[in-house]
Amino acid sequence: MLDPRTWTPATFPADMPPLLSVVIDTEEEFDWSKPMDRKATGVTSMRFQERAQAIFADYGVVPTYVVDYAVASQPDGYTPLREFLADGACVIGTHLHPWVNPPDDEDVVNRNTYPGNLPADLEAEKLRVLTRTITEVFGQRPTVYRAGRYGVGAASAATLVDQGYDVDTSVVSATDFRPDEGPDFLHCPIRPYWCGPGGQLFEQPVSVGFAGLLGQAGKDVYWKAMGATGRKFRLPGILSRAGVVERLRLSPEGFTADEHQRLTKALMKAGARTFTFNYHSPSLGVGFTPYVQSQADLDTFLDRFRRYFDWFFGDLGGRPATLGEVRARATNAPASVAPAA
Numbered sequence: 001m002l003d004p005r006t007w008t009p010a011t012f013p014a015d016m017p018p019l020l021s022v023v024i025d026t027e028e029e030f031d032w033s034k035p036m037d038r039k040a041t042g043v044t045s046m047r048f049q050e051r052a053q054a055i056f057a058d059y060g061v062v063p064t065y066v067v068d069y070a071v072a073s074q075p076d077g078y079t080p081l082r083e084f085l086a087d088g089a090c091v092i093g094t095h096l097h098p099w100v101n102p103p104d105d106e107d108v109v110n111r112n113t114y115p116g117n118l119p120a121d122l123e124a125e126k127l128r129v130l131t132r133t134i135t136e137v138f139g140q141r142p143t144v145y146r147a148g149r150y151g152v153g154a155a156s157a158a159t160l161v162d163q164g165y166d167v168d169t170s171v172v173s174a175t176d177f178r179p180d181e182g183p184d185f186l187h188c189p190i191r192p193y194w195c196g197p198g199g200q201l202f203e204q205p206v207s208v209g210f211a212g213l214l215g216q217a218g219k220d221v222y223w224k225a226m227g228a229t230g231r232k233f234r235l236p237g238i239l240s241r242a243g244v245v246e247r248l249r250l251s252p253e254g255f256t257a258d259e260h261q262r263l264t265k266a267l268m269k270a271g272a273r274t275f276t277f278n279y280h281s282p283s284l285g286v287g288f289t290p291y292v293q294s295q296a297d298l299d300t301f302l303d304r305f306r307r308y309f310d311w312f313f314g315d316l317g318g319r320p321a322t323l324g325e326v327r328a329r330a331t332n333a334p335a336s337v338a339p340a341a
Contacts, residue, residue: 006157006195006196006199007189007193007194007195008193008194008195008199008332009189009191009192009193009194010191010192010193010194010202010330010332010333011330011331011332012273012274012329012330012331013329013331016273016329017273017317017318017319018264018268018273018274018275018312018316018317018318018319019273019274019275019318019319019320019321019325019326019329020061020274020275020276020277020312020313020318020319020320020321021064021204021274021275021276021277021320021321021322021323021326022056022061022063022064022276022277022278022320023063023064023066023093023146023169023276023277023278023323024052024063024064024065024066024278024279024280024281025066025095025146025278025279025280025281026046026065026066026067026068026071026081026095026281027067027068027070027071027095027097027148027280027281027282028040028041028042028043028068028070028071028077028097028100028282029042029043029044029045029282029285029288032289032290035108035110036099036108036110036113037099037108038099038100038104038108040100041070041074041100042070043070043071043074043076043077044076044285044288045281045282045283045284045285045288046071046076046077046078046079046080046081046281047076047080047285048284048285049065049080049081049084049281049284050080051284051298051302052284052302052305053084053089053090055302055305055306055309056089057089058306059309059313059320060320061309061320062088062089062090062091062320062322063090063091064090064091064092064093064144064322064323065081065084065090065091065092065093065281066093066094066095066144066145066146066169067081067092067093067094067095067134067142068094068095068096068097068100068101068130068148069096069097069100069101069102069129069130069133070097070100071281072130072133072134072137073133073137078137078138081138082137082138085138091144091322091323091324092134092138092140092142093142093143093144093145093146093167093323094127094130094131094134094142094144094145094146094165095145095146095147095148096115096123096126096127096130096145096147096148097113097148098112098113098115098118098123098126098148099112099113101126101129101130102126102129103122103125103126103129105122106118106122110180110181111181113148113149113151114147114148114149114151114153114177114181114182114183115127115147115148115149115151115152115153115156116147116151116152116153116154116155116156116183117151117153117181117182118153120154120155120159123153123155123156123159124155124159124162124163127145127159127160127163128163131163131164141164142165143164143165143166143167143324144165144167144168144169144323144324145160145165145167145168145169145170146168146169146170147168147170149177149182150170150171150172150177150182150183150185150206151170151177151182151183152168152170152171152183153183156168156170157195157196157197157201158196158197160196160201161196161197161198161200161201162197165201166200166201166202166324166327167201167202167203167204167323167324167327168195168201168202168203168204169203169204169205169206169276169323170203170206171185171188171203171205171206172185172205172206172208173185173188173189173190173205173206173208173209174186174188174190174208174209174210174247175208185205188205189205190205190208190209190267190270190271190272191205191270191271191272191273191274192204192205192274192326192330194332194333194334198334199334200334202323202326202327202330202333204274204276204323204326204327205276206249206250206276206278207249207250207263207264207267207272207275207276207277207278208247208248208249208250208263209247209248209263209266209267209270209272210246210247210248210266211246211248211259211262211263211265211266246259246262248260248262248263248266249263249278250263250264250275250276250277250278251277251278251279252277252279252283252291252301252302252304252305252308253279253280253283253289253291253301254291255304256304257303257304257307257308257311260277260304260307260308260311261308261311264312264316274321274326275312275318276323277305277308283301284298284301286298
């Protein structure tokens with residue numbers, strides 16, 4: 001998945017409008033400032049997912065909930081999603097948080113919170129357990145995957161194809177997680193591509209990129225500024241305020257609707273026509289993530305959905321699409337992946 005020799009850019013019809021997919025990291029609540037804990041498996045925030053689901057309904061958006069084991073194994077976690085699924089109002093995918101996903105054969109240390117860092121057979125077995133649990137609970141086998149902490153590794157693509165997945169959305173383009181023992185995505189494309197065995201896996205990168213005078217070319221400048229010396233002198237903030245380069249993400253978590261628009265325009269200028277709007281399910285409750293700590297925060301958070309959707313589906317002329325629908329639009333799609341037994 002990370003080897004550039006295996007990439008084949010996905011191609012789309014010339015008249016295809018911009019497409020927006022919503023992907024929700026659907027997971028347990030935990031303290032983001034502390035190390036991961038196997039015992040942190042609360043899913044209280046799942047009762048609040050209707051807050052965003054009502055907005056999606058207004059815009060014809062069918063979101064993809066990528067679900068981890070804590071959610072899929074507890075009635076309080078999966079029951080709200082089963083109701084959405086029964087109405088055809090969502091898609092269920094897979095989200096592997098290895099520290100709360102059996103088998104518990106690894107130490108819970110930072111390196112092992114990235115699934116792709118695990119021994120290949122352990123990563124595969126954890127995914128097998130999670131896939132089976134989701135299939136049993138929701139009555140259909142998931143085919144969309146996002147690694148916990150975006151932590152894909154050398155064996156991940158082959159494991160996904162082997163287990164019947166045909167879409168991955170773990171890659172955070174132009175981003176380097178190596179300082180935290182994670183993967184290096186610095187040179188991964190910002191646009192969708194085919195990868196894995198036989199080029200069968202469709203990769204839709206997370207919508208992250210650079211705006212400002214340098215555009216996507218500001219990647220190298222930004223990451224140099226993020227070095228120890230640059231952070232000491234607060235260079236990333238200086239570059240952003242000067243309008244030279246700013247790193248943005250298509251998420252209501254920490255980014256405004258105006259920033260969403262600037263990022264979308266910058267990515268489109270670089271050739272992107274498919275986008276993902278992402279957030280974490282606990283952010284729909286108050287006090288579960290750093291982004292929503294009060295009712296006012298929640299109101300602002302949800303307002304960012306509507307403001308961006310109004311612009312994307314109105315002014316920009318975009319359309320909503322699930323990741324499976326985006327994959328199907330590709331004009332150079334290989335044969336579908338056959339589900340594993």
